[in-house]
Amino acid sequence: MKILVPVKRVVDYNVKIRVKPDGTGVELANVKMSMNPFDEIAVEEALRLKEAGKAEEVIVVSIGPAKAEETLRTGLAMGADRAILVETDQPVEPLAVAKILKGIAEAEAPGLVIMGKQAIDDDSNQTGQMLAALLNWGQATFASKVEIGEGSAKVTREVDGGLQTVEVKLPAIVTTDLRLNEPRYASLPNIMKAKKKPLDKKTPADFGVDTTARLTVLKTEEPGGRKAGIKVASVAELVEKLKTEAGVL
Amino acid sequence: MAILLLAEHDNSTLSDQTAKALTAAKSIGGDVHVLVAGSGAQGAADAAAKLDGVAKVLLADSGDLANGLAEPLADLIVSIAGDYDTLIAPATASAKNVMPRVAALLDVMQISEITEVISADTFKRPIYAGNAIQTVQSTDAKKVITVRTAAFQAAGEGGSASVETVSAPPKAGLSSFVSDAIASSERPELTSAKIIVSGGRALGSAEKFKEVILPLADKLGAAVGASRAAVDAGYAPNDWQVGQTGKVVAPDLYIAAGISGAIQHLAGMKDSKVIVAINKDEEAPIFQVADYGLVGDLFELLPELQKAL
Numbered sequence A: 001m002k003i004l005v006p007v008k009r010v011v012d013y014n015v016k017i018r019v020k021p022d023g024t025g026v027e028l029a030n031v032k033m034s035m036n037p038f039d040e041i042a043v044e045e046a047l048r049l050k051e052a053g054k055a056e057e058v059i060v061v062s063i064g065p066a067k068a069e070e071t072l073r074t075g076l077a078m079g080a081d082r083a084i085l086v087e088t089d090q091p092v093e094p095l096a097v098a099k100i101l102k103g104i105a106e107a108e109a110p111g112l113v114i115m116g117k118q119a120i121d122d123d124s125n126q127t128g129q130m131l132a133a134l135l136n137w138g139q140a141t142f143a144s145k146v147e148i149g150e151g152s153a154k155v156t157r158e159v160d161g162g163l164q165t166v167e168v169k170l171p172a173i174v175t176t177d178l179r180l181n182e183p184r185y186a187s188l189p190n191i192m193k194a195k196k197k198p199l200d201k202k203t204p205a206d207f208g209v210d211t212t213a214r215l216t217v218l219k220t221e222e223p224g225g226r227k228a229g230i231k232v233a234s235v236a237e238l239v240e241k242l243k244t245e246a247g248v249l
Numbered sequence B: 001m002a003i004l005l006l007a008e009h010d011n012s013t014l015s016d017q018t019a020k021a022l023t024a025a026k027s028i029g030g031d032v033h034v035l036v037a038g039s040g041a042q043g044a045a046d047a048a049a050k051l052d053g054v055a056k057v058l059l060a061d062s063g064d065l066a067n068g069l070a071e072p073l074a075d076l077i078v079s080i081a082g083d084y085d086t087l088i089a090p091a092t093a094s095a096k097n098v099m100p101r102v103a104a105l106l107d108v109m110q111i112s113e114i115t116e117v118i119s120a121d122t123f124k125r126p127i128y129a130g131n132a133i134q135t136v137q138s139t140d141a142k143k144v145i146t147v148r149t150a151a152f153q154a155a156g157e158g159g160s161a162s163v164e165t166v167s168a169p170p171k172a173g174l175s176s177f178v179s180d181a182i183a184s185s186e187r188p189e190l191t192s193a194k195i196i197v198s199g200g201r202a203l204g205s206a207e208k209f210k211e212v213i214l215p216l217a218d219k220l221g222a223a224v225g226a227s228r229a230a231v232d233a234g235y236a237p238n239d240w241q242v243g244q245t246g247k248v249v250a251p252d253l254y255i256a257a258g259i260s261g262a263i264q265h266l267a268g269m270k271d272s273k274v275i276v277a278i279n280k281d282e283e284a285p286i287f288q289v290a291d292y293g294l295v296g297d298l299f300e301l302l303p304e305l306q307k308a309l
């Protein structure tokens, strides 16, 4: 089977975010961008399934600006076979991303889509579930273990009280949690090879998807700040402060 | 028109996350109906009926709904969505699983993890691990919303709503439940605890985590949290993780021991009322958000603290 892995280009998780002073958004100029960490885990999982003989081909896909090609090349350097870039300069919301991914899934007929549970920029945590709904496929979100069987996958999910294991019919959508695996680094020779791997370019219109935003962002602001407090010298002083000053004990 | 609130429960008891999301729902305005979907869930439905401000409880009781699988639950919600302008749920693991599926079936964008209601169509929500706050206005006809419960007080009791039954649509059979490994504990839940004691990588082993963090937590009647590093290293189970991708908490007192204070961790706890940090590195970023910082070795300080209480 083929595995489709949607990957998003986001601000690197180590970057300290700055809100633009005029409230129109977050500063993105000259900021280091990387593949969304959960999507790296998704690529890794797909590659491991291929290496274990459970899949023949891994296709990475990204929806975003021309520069998202870099993110796709990272996926190719990790070991994906080919890439699809759906190019647009407009920000695309999860619902529209899911609609575009539906178009790609219909064209490619993958046996499995593995994607991140959450993009660390919008923190939406919804695209995978939406794609599953639009395709009328089963979903196994927040996965920490994936086992492929005959026509189905057994997935262990991280839930509030612990873990839940479900079985989903294939094709299905799996979204990754942090502990699913430890993604590999691309080696230099593989980075070189990735430059020659096939990368198809499309547009949202090719899939008949209108990317007009449903949510209008009225304002983006800094969160209410929190000031550093004081250092106490001893446990006794700490307990005293918590009792009298803070009143929480 | 009315608001449908999806209850979080374990069939017999209602999670207080439901009462917190109810507060958000009430500030949107309109009759609030609570949907309790489960199997043998009369107990949870009765509890929901007692919440102050609930106009009606809908109980969908079926074996197919026993394990909170997203596919049948989404089909159920969509089957009754016609009567509602707003579909809202606390941002628990189960609601985060199902609500976007509902949103897509209704062709609307979900508004994830709101922290404030500005009006019936305008909300605040954190992005970038809480490093920026967006005010968004939805242009969709129906609103599908999840609520960051740490940002809302729980609604009180005093209601006496009627409980009506609704039937679940036939099962699509896309997925099935295999097993659960849900830890049961006498300790309070992270998301409702007044005090949390959290441990980080510095604990060094599962044994030390148990030996140093748990007795202090028990003395304080506190819930136990952990950093991702501690969870990844196997010192603590996954459902204890606090942060951007773990639980978001806002207790009265949060004690962070041996946690450096990465932004992804801060995202889950920086709205706590009082933060105490114990770390041997006086430059650790956690001290920038701590009300009270104690520099030193946690293996000495935590037992000392436990004795002093």
Ligand SMILES: Cc1cc2nc3c(=O)[nH]c(=O)nc-3n(C[C@H](O)[C@H](O)[C@H](O)COP(=O)(O)OP(=O)(O)OC[C@H]3O[C@@H](n4cnc5c(N)ncnc54)[C@H](O)[C@@H]3O)c2cc1C
Pocket: A013, A037, A038, A120, B199, B200, B201, B202, B226, B227, B228, B229, B230, B241, B242, B243, B244, B245, B246, B247, B257, B258, B259, B260, B261, B262, B263, B264, B265, B268, B278, B279, B280, B281, B284, B296, B297, B298, B299
């Ligand atoms: C996409 C993504 C999502 C993430 N989500 C989360 C999340 O939800 N939650 C989360 O916590 N992290 C998350 N992280 C990880 C985060 O970036 C940090 O790696 C993690 O929080 C570090 O954990 P820590 O503070 O325990 O470990 P460290 O950063 O290693 O800090 C250990 C601290 O212990 C101190 N110390 C050591 N020995 C002692 C001692 N004897 N006494 C006292 N102090 C001592 C050290 O000075 C140090 O400050 C995420 C990362 C990514 C990429």
Ligand SMILES: Nc1ncnc2c1ncn2[C@@H]1O[C@H](COP(=O)(O)O)[C@@H](O)[C@H]1O
Pocket: A006, A007, A008, A009, A036, A038, A039, A061, A062, A063, A064, A092, A094, A097, A114, A115, A116, A117, A118, A119, A120, A122, A123, A124, A125, A126, A127, A128
């Ligand atoms: N523009 C995009 N291009 C490719 N994949 C995306 C895009 N946006 C979201 N995704 C995928 O959907 C997951 C969840 O994103 P979100 O719902 O935005 O939190 C991400 O981890 C990606 O796998």
